[in-house]
Amino acid sequence: MKPLLMLASLFFASMTLQANESVNPQITDATDPQAKGLAIAKEMKARNTGWGDSEAKMTMILRDKSGNETDRKVRVKSLEVEGDGDKSLSIFDEPRDVEGTAFLTYSHIEGNDDQWLFLPALKRVKRISSSNKSGPWMGSEFAYEDLSSFEVEKYDYKFLREDELDGRKMYVVESYPTYENSGYSKTNTWIDQEHFRVHRIEFFDTKGDALKTMNVSDFKLYLDKYWRGHKQVMTNHQTGKSTVVKWSEYEFNTGLDESDFNKSSLKRAR
Amino acid sequence: MSDTHQNSHNKDNKTVKFGRFIVNHRWFVLLSSIVLLVLTAFGSSKLEIKTDYRVFFSEDNPQLVDFENIQNTYDKADNVMFVLTPKEGTVFDRETLKSIQWLTEQGWQIPYSTRVDSITNYQHTWVTPEDEDYMLVGALLCVPDKSADFDSQCEHESVTPQMIDDLSDKQIERLSDIVVNEPQLVNRIINPDKSVTAVNVTVQIPSDPDLEGLEGEAWDAKKAEILGAVPKITAHVRQLRDELMERNPNLEVRLTGVIMMNNAFAETGQNDMMTLTPLMLLLVIPLALFFMMRSISGTFSSLFVIIFSIVSAMGAAGWLGIFLTGPMFSVPTIVATMAVADSVHLLVTYLHNMRHGMNKNDAMVESLRINMMPIFLTSITTAIGFLTMNFSEVPPLRDLGNTVAIGVSYAFIFSVTFLPAVMLLLPTKVKTTESNGYRMMDRLGDFVVAKRKLLLPAMALISLAIIAFLPKNELNDEFVKYFDTTIDFRVDSDYTAENLTGLYTMFYNLQTGEDSGIHEAEFMDTLEEFVAFAEQQPEVLHVQSYTDVMKRLNKSMNGDREACYRLPKQSLQEECNRLLKEEATTPEELNTSIRQLTSQFTLMYEMSLPKGMDLNNQLNSDKSATRVQLALKNISSTEVIALEEKFAHWFEQNAPSLEIADSSPAIMFAHVGQRNIYSMLTGTAWALVLISLLLIVALRSMKLGLLSLIPNIIPMAVAFGIWAMFQGQIGMGLSVVTGMTLGIVVDDTVHFLSKYLRARREKGLDSHAAVKYAFHTVGTALTVTTIVLVLGFLVLGMSHYVMNSHMGILTGITLAAALIIDFLLLPPLLMLLEPKKAEVTEGELIHQNQ
Incomplete structure (x- = not known):
């Protein structure tokens, strides 16, 4: 699934009902690192379930090694799908030449995602068959798999240690992708103990070398329940390039349904 | 004495x-x-060994600056290339395909690797006959699988040997057709005969700029990593090569690329130090010393x-x-x-x-x-x-x-x-x-005095005749030829250039200056014309250009119609992308919609590529610029510069609005070699002035100080003349010979002239007798020290590192020539300037000669 950044940030920004809610006893009691890691992942998912649908705007700033910058602007609509990956529709506003290009994704827990692209210049919808999850998204340092909706089943977990980041207590969990065609051997994720939000992920390439680090900040609470990080910075340690993603105008329960996420809605998307 | x-x-x-x-x-x-x-x-x-060819360039070297800029905008081009030749059969035999697939996947495990290109992981795009709007993207080996099942999750890494065994002959033929019809691959990754192919691994090795902002232990650790990167990669790829040959004995495997070149620089030098230095210290020098003393x-x-x-x-x-x-x-x-x-x-x-x-x-x-x-x-x-x-x-x-x-x-x-x-x-x-050396020298002295009238014109003529060859020397800094043919890197690179593709490259960065500028139809046309022009040049083996990607996309987006294998605008004539022509009312509108279409094709393609196969090596992030990569035959650096000028001229004529930057290791070496020779000539001129002044003071004679210029300069010119007759290629290593031999050649002159002067001034001898005296006193010593020097530099001449061996040989020739000239040309000159029985006072001598 490539419900894109939206879902990504859902994942990053897991929510909590009340701050004083007692922490899942499976986490505190677990002694086995695998079990503890899995419990943390489940808690993350649990706190980010039930949001329904959302819309948001994102700006992506790509920076190369010489410091040259380029912007991309995309509106993202998302629909939560229970029991499978989410659906998402991304409409490109900038660069100017791809304005109106729309990208529809049905992500799946198993198998390839379904992807359609509407090309306004041809006024046609093209279907893309690609099993690729590891490639860069719009030339940025984010790969598809960094942006897809978080599903517990997609990884094996191992709790590493507790840590502190910006004065917050964190869990550090190692995750190993179980799905086909991942570009990573593993990731290390920093999750705060209070709200189970992702603050940092370190990515390791298939030969085990440090590849990228993502830092998430500017968290805001929506519907009194769902946290969303409004700034994500991804730095590639091997190429020296980086990408900053900024989110704005988050809206929930905007009345989107299945009919807004099919091939004919793709043509109408503006 | x-x-x-x-x-x-x-x-x-x-x-x-x-x-x-x-x-x-x-x-x-x-x-x-x-x-x-x-x-x-x-x-x-x-002391630390630096294994990076970039050490040959100072930080502000203009070609290096351009190169770094291009590297920083796109991906780095440092690479290891495995060149595979099946001893029997073609690249498309199942066993060979298995080996390529295996090596491609292993390539990702090479330290610092960020990209691996081979025929088997080449990302093909095609559409299905059932649905023209369904574009399939996948690695070459996944084409059969994905054609059979659109939902196939086949990726290059998951291809098994069984899958390759199961390919039918017809399917393999289809794959082979895809590859040999793809301009991005032919002459770069595979030769047209399908007998040689390459797996190219791009690596991002840490370099000195990465040290910025580090301190203490972190700095030390990074430094160690920088110095260790090339040896680490080399050890890994050599092991991979051995393993591959063991798995598939039908394959010849060769290694080339920038990393192997870096390694050759370090390894060859080290081997020299391990073999030549002991030879010097244990054999040549002790023998020479004992013989003399x-x-x-x-x-x-x-x-x-x-x-x-x-x-x-x-x-x-x-x-x-x-x-x-x-x-x-x-x-x-x-x-x-x-x-x-x-x-x-x-x-x-x-x-x-x-x-x-x-x-x-x-x-x-x-x-x-x-x-x-x-x-x-x-x-x-x-x-x-x-x-x-x-x-x-x-x-x-x-x-x-x-x-x-x-x-x-x-x-x-x-x-x-x-x-x-x-x-x-x-x-x-x-x-x-x-020793009886003195008697031999006395006889030589007598001979020179007796035959002075013959020797002077004869020596002058011979020298001039040899010097006449001097202009035949050609400046050349081909980095592959810095190594002799005992070095694997040289042999493997030569083989690659002859059978597959060139290690000499040229990168052109074509900058339009506006966002998405490369998608303009006009730009695409210019780019295509440039590619055509470049391909016409006999020196050019391959041109990698984004136009080839765009043509294939345009074809796939038009139901894989062969006629649509063209740039989007040109394809309008073939009724491709028909909607554009129908909708546009003015040519401006049409141009805008073509630009948009082209951008959208790029976006679509970009969204479908897996890691390491992206477009970052060809397009910059705002799509205002594109990189064209040319692979050249092994040509001399003069030819590289000529080609560069030809292209510069073409761009001036055909694309004045584009900002063009070009560079590459080959271009960098070519320019530095040229500039170096001129700066070394300046340096030598200064040294001549300085040394002549020193001699004038030391000899306390204006006339002899100036005269010393002749035996100091002629040996260099003669040596380069001899070089032109037998070799004729001058690289950066040779350009320094003039300066360094000058300092040595002068020694002989000083010794000979000072003895001559002592005889004239202190013993009151005439010029003939003074010459004989000089031969008697320093003749043996000069001969013997020259023999030692020549031997020493000839030992250096045994180096497999051509820059050093040529330097040694040419220096040896210069020193030998210097001794001959000091013995056979200088004395007759002295006797001509100061005839027998003339007064010793200098004023009169000068007067006489006017």
């Missing part, structure tokens, strides 16, 4: 005092010099002076933060050669004095008195010669010059302190027989 001390005692007072001090405090002198040695030598612990203790102690000088030079280099690079590995051989002369002069006189009955102490003081000034003078001129290398554009050559200059200075210091001290402590036996 010992018979001339009647009238200069007072002038030599200081030297005598110095000599007495050494004689009286030999233990103190010995220990002090060893302390000095140890202190300096400690610096060698800071016939004294075991003298040979022994001289050898110590030489080793001390080498160790000190390398230690000082370490203190100065100089890195070990190819040219630096020749330092031991050169310093050893240079240090021989100092010891020999001092000890020959010392032994001579002892044979004539002096006691040890007096013999040593006298030897120091006589030799101090000449040794000092020749050391200075030699140092000046090597210091001219500072005019070089090439940092490792500057380092070489400075390190040798330091070594020569240390050789001087140890020769006048450690050497006398240790000689006095060692037992010295003296045989009373003199």
Whole structure:
């Protein structure tokens, strides 16, 4: 699934009902690192379930090694799908030449995602068959798999240690992708103990070398329940390039349904 | 040399005092010099091998700056290329395909790898007959699988040997057709005969700029990582090569690419140091020393002076933060050669004095008195010669010059302190027989005086005839040819250039200056025309350009119609992208919609590629610029520059609005080689002026000082003339020969002229007799030291590192030529300028000659 950044940030920004809610006893009691890691992942998912649908705007700033910058602007609509990956529709506003290009994704827990692209210049919808999850998204340092909706089943977990980041207590969990065609051997994720939000992920390439680090900040609470990080910075340690993603105008329960996420809605998307 | 001390005692007072001090405090002198040695030598612990060809360029080198800019905008192009040749069958045999697939996947495990390109993971796009709007994207080996099942999750990494075995002959034929019809692959990753293919691994190795902002341990760790990266990659790929050949004995596997070149620079230099330096120190030098001095203790102690000088030079280099690079590995051989002369002069006189009955102490003081000034003078001129290398554009050559200059200075210091001290402590036996060299020299002197009227024109003619060949020399800095054919990198790279693709590249960065500018139809047309122009050039083997990607996309987006394999605008004539023509009402509108279409194709393609196969190596992030990569045959650097100028001219004529930057290792070496030769000529000119002034002062004669220019310059010109006859290629290593030989050649001239003058001034001899006297006194010494020098540099000539071996051979030729000219051309000239029985006063001589 490539419900894109939206879902990504859902994942990053897991929510909590009340701050004083007692922490899942499976986490505190677990002694086995695998079990503890899995419990943390489940808690993350649990706190980010039930949001329904959302819309948001994102700006992506790509920076190369010489410091040259380029912007991309995309509106993202998302629909939560229970029991499978989410659906998402991304409409490109900038660069100017791809304005109106729309990208529809049905992500799946198993198998390839379904992807359609509407090309306004041809006024046609093209279907893309690609099993690729590891490639860069719009030339940025984010790969598809960094942006897809978080599903517990997609990884094996191992709790590493507790840590502190910006004065917050964190869990550090190692995750190993179980799905086909991942570009990573593993990731290390920093999750705060209070709200189970992702603050940092370190990515390791298939030969085990440090590849990228993502830092998430500017968290805001929506519907009194769902946290969303409004700034994500991804730095590639091997190429020296980086990408900053900024989110704005988050809206929930905007009345989107299945009919807004099919091939004919793709043509109408503006 | 010992018979001339009647009238200069007072002038030599200081030297005598110095000599007495050494004689009286030999233990103190010995220990002090060893302390000095140890202190300096400690610096060698800071020496590190630098395995990056970029060391040959200074930080502000314009081509390097352009290159770094291109590298930083796109991906780096440092690579390892595995070149695979099946001994039997073609690349498309199932076993070979399995090997390529295996190697491609292993490529990702190579340290620092970020991209792996091969025929099997080439990302093909196609559409299905069932649904023209369904575009499939996948690695070549997944094409059959994905065509059969649209939901196939096949990716290159998950292809199994079984899947390849199961391919039908027809399916393999289809894959082979895809590959040989893809301009992005043919002549880059596979040859048209399908008999040779490559797996190209792009690596991002850490470099010095990554040290910025680091301190302490982090800095040290990064530094160690930078220095260790190339050896680490090399070890890994060599193991991979061995493993591959074991898995598939039908494959020949060769290794080339920038990383292998970097490694060759370091490894070849190191091997030289391991083989040539011992050869020098254990064989050539001891033999030469013993032959000259016939004294075991003298040979022994001289050898110590030489080793001390080498160790000190390398230690000082370490203190100065100089890195070990190819040219630096020749330092031991050169310093050893240079240090021989100092010891020999001092000890020959010392032994001579002892044979004539002096006691040890007096013999040593006298030897120091006589030799101090000449040794000092020749050391200075030699140092000046090597210091001219500072005019070089090439940092490792500057380092070489400075390190040798330091070594020569240390050789001087140890020769006048450690050497006398240790000689006095060692037992010295003296045989009373003199060698018969003197008689031979006397006969040569008689011959030169008798035949002077023949010798002068004959020598002048021969010299001029040889010098006439000089312009036939050609500047050439081909980095593959920096290694001789015993080095795997050279052999494998030559094979690759002949059978697949060139290691010499050119990168062109075409910048439109506006966002998405590369998607303009006009730009695409220009780019395509440039590709066509470049492909017409006989030197060009392959051009990688985004137009080839766009043509294939345009075809896939039009139901894979063959006629649509064109750029979007051109394809309108073939009724491709029909909607555009139908909707647009004005040509401007049509252009806008073509640009949008092209951008949207790029976006679509970009969204479908897996990691490491992205477009970052061809497009910059705002799509305002694109990189074109040309692979060239192995051509000379003059041809590289000519080609570069041809392309620059083309862009000026056809695309004046584009901003073009170009660079590549081949271009960098070509330019630095050219600039270097001019800067070295300037450096040599300055050295000539400086050394001539020094000679005028030292000889106290304006006329002879100026005359010395002839025996100093002609040997260089003659040597380059001889070089033109037999070799004719001048690289950056040779351009420094003029400067460094000058400093050595001068020594011979100084010795010969000073003896000649002494005979004229102190003994009142006429020019004929003075010439004979000069032959008698220094003839043997000059011959023998020249033989040692020539031998020493010929040892360097055995290096497999061509930059060093050519330098050694040409220097050897120059020094041999210098001796011949000093013996056969200089004396007749002196006799011509100062005829027999003429008065010795200079005023009259000048008058006579006007």
